[in-house]
Amino acid sequence: MKTCTKCGATPVIIHRKASGQMLCKDCFIESATEKVLKNIRRNKLIERGDKVAVALSGGKDSVMVLDIVNSLHERNIIDLFAITIDEGIGGYRKHGVEIAAKNAKKLGIDHRIASFKDYFGKTLDEIMHNESRQHGACTYCGVFRRWIINRVAREENATKIATGHNLDDETEAILMNYLEGNIDNLTRIGVKSEPKNDKFTIKIKPIREIPEKEVALYVIARELDVHFDECPYSRESFRGEVGRFVKELSANHPTIMYSTLKGFDKIKPAIKKEFSGKKVNMGNCIQCGEPASHELCRACLFAKSLNGEQ
Amino acid sequence: MEVKVIFGKKEENRAIPEETTIKEVLDAMDISSEAVVVKRNNEIVIEEEFLVDGDVIEVIRVIYGG
Numbered sequence: 001m002k003t004c005t006k007c008g009a010t011p012v013i014i015h016r017k018a019s020g021q022m023l024c025k026d027c028f029i030e031s032a033t034e035k036v037l038k039n040i041r042r043n044k045l046i047e048r049g050d051k052v053a054v055a056l057s058g059g060k061d062s063v064m065v066l067d068i069v070n071s072l073h074e075r076n077i078i079d080l081f082a083i084t085i086d087e088g089i090g091g092y093r094k095h096g097v098e099i100a101a102k103n104a105k106k107l108g109i110d111h112r113i114a115s116f117k118d119y120f121g122k123t124l125d126e127i128m129h130n131e132s133r134q135h136g137a138c139t140y141c142g143v144f145r146r147w148i149i150n151r152v153a154r155e156e157n158a159t160k161i162a163t164g165h166n167l168d169d170e171t172e173a174i175l176m177n178y179l180e181g182n183i184d185n186l187t188r189i190g191v192k193s194e195p196k197n198d199k200f201t202i203k204i205k206p207i208r209e210i211p212e213k214e215v216a217l218y219v220i221a222r223e224l225d226v227h228f229d230e231c232p233y234s235r236e237s238f239r240g241e242v243g244r245f246v247k248e249l250s251a252n253h254p255t256i257m258y259s260t261l262k263g264f265d266k267i268k269p270a271i272k273k274e275f276s277g278k279k280v281n282m283g284n285c286i287q288c289g290e291p292a293s294h295e296l297c298r299a300c301l302f303a304k305s306l307n308g309e310q
Numbered sequence: 311m312e313v314k315v316i317f318g319k320k321e322e323n324r325a326i327p328e329e330t331t332i333k334e335v336l337d338a339m340d341i342s343s344e345a346v347v348v349k350r351n352n353e354i355v356i357e358e359e360f361l362v363d364g365d366v367i368e369v370i371r372v373i374y375g376g
Contacts, residue, residue, distance in 0.1 A: 002356065013354040025354065060372065168373075213344055216372030220347050221354060230374035247344055247373075 006031075014217055017254035025221050032218050036068045036206050043191045045204040046160060048077050053158035053201070055149050056082040056104065056111075058096035060219045060226045061164025063103055065206050067224060069162055070107050083152050083161075085145050086115035088123020092229055099227050106225075112156070114148045120303050124233070132308050137233035140302060147290060147299035153201040165205040168212040171257040172242045174264045179242070187272045189264070197282045197291035211257060311363035315339070318371065326361065333357035335367065345373040 002012040004024035012022040023031060040046050052069055056062045066082060073080040084100040087093055097113060104111035117123050127133060127140050153161050165173075170189070177185045193203040207215060219226045234240055249256050284290065285297035296304070314323050315335065326335065332355060336343050343357045349368040350359065361367070 002358065011353055011359075012356055015356045015358060022356070212373055213347075216347055216370075217354070220370065220372075228370065228372050234374065247342070251342070251344060 013221060014214070018258060029218065029221055032210060032214060033068055033071075035209060036064075037071075039191070039209055040069075040072075040204075040206055043204075045192055045206060046072060046078055046162075050159045051079040051081075051157055052160045052162050053149070053153040053156060054080065054082045054162045055164070056084050056100045057164070058084065058099035058103070058227050059164070060215050060228065061166050061169075061207060061212075062100075063164075063224050063226045064210070064215050064218050065162050065164045066103060066107070066109070067219075067222065069206060070109070073107075073109070081110040081112070081156060081158070083149055084111065084113045085148055086113055086117075087141055087145065088116050088125055089232060090125050092232055095227050095229060099225050102225050112152055114152055116144055116148075119148050119151075120144055120299070120306075122306060127306060128233070130306050132306050134305065135302075136237065138237045138239065141233070143298050143302055147288075147297070150199075150201060151290065154199065158201050161201050161203045162206055163203060164207060164215075166207050166210050166212045166215050167257050167261060168243065168246065170205070170208050171246055171260045172239050174260055175246065176239060176242050180238075183271065183275045186264075187268070187276050190268065199284070199291045209258075209261070311361075313361050313363070313365045313367055315367045315369065317341070317369040330361050331357065332359050332361065332367065335361065336369070339369075341369060346370060347372050 001010050002015070002022050003010055004012055004027050005022050006027040007024060009024040009026070011024065013025050014028050015022050046052060046069070054062060054066045054069060056066055070080060072078045082100065082104045084097055086097050101111055101113070122130070124137060124141055128137055149161060173189050174186070177189070191205050191208050193200070195202060210218075216228070246257065282291055282293055285292035285300050286295050287300040288297060290297045290299070311328060312323050312325050313335070314321065317339070324335065332348055332350070333343055336346070336348070336357065347370045348355055348357065349370065350361070350365055
């Protein structure tokens, strides 16, 4: 039986092929936690006195974020609460919302649940059956979810929104935007957002350097409540295709995601300098008052077109 | 020798040769080890571990599209 390269214990629960390291359960949990906290410290993601809103779906990624960021809350360094969005996806979301509520309750954290139905009058399932629909599920979901999270975070006076983007997500985002030639989006990928409008709360990605498989291992090793269900709409997306490609590559090239991320972070300042020159006049949406670069924000534009209005 | 494999709602007994690793069982089932976490007799294990007769393997799908 293999032994832990840090403490010599058995059994080993992970063989990190990128580094050759083998770790037992305790050393793995400690190592993953330290890596996340180091990312928070190095990039000044969270500072004393912050009020952090964790976007909590009930899936492994956001549950890991909540678990680790809660250690700062327990030490009275920050204030913390969770926001869960109920998109209205039959056979999928209800379970996630229940798990999210359970996690927040277990940690004694305030929890807000906000639904697409309440804010936009339609569930995602209804949107997908709407004849006026012009985009895929992930586009509507992303726009409406971001709108609600930002609105709720501001209502609760949050200073940061922590999301569960992991290393796989970031690598996919970088490659997707390279492949699509979307340089504008590339300038916005990063560990911490730089809002152009003070109505936007800063978004942070504490687990950005943790591979998806390790996120799953962490929540199972910590025996946290999560749901591992697949969103029924996820396979439709371009992200899904890129994700499968990256995972296939990673099997024979275990460092590929780390090098993609590190390489991107190095060239990002140059990309920003070269391509962020375009000044966007960010005003407020005439309908909802949220930040918008045109008369209507994207969420209101989508809602309007789904209602059959031009 | 024989091991029991639990994958989602499915449960099956599989006859395997001596010195079979968890990875070989996953490969035979066409499951990517990158997409799952495996427990043997209720403890998380790595895919290089050899199985012994009577082991109960629980394969937990944690990543889709992998």
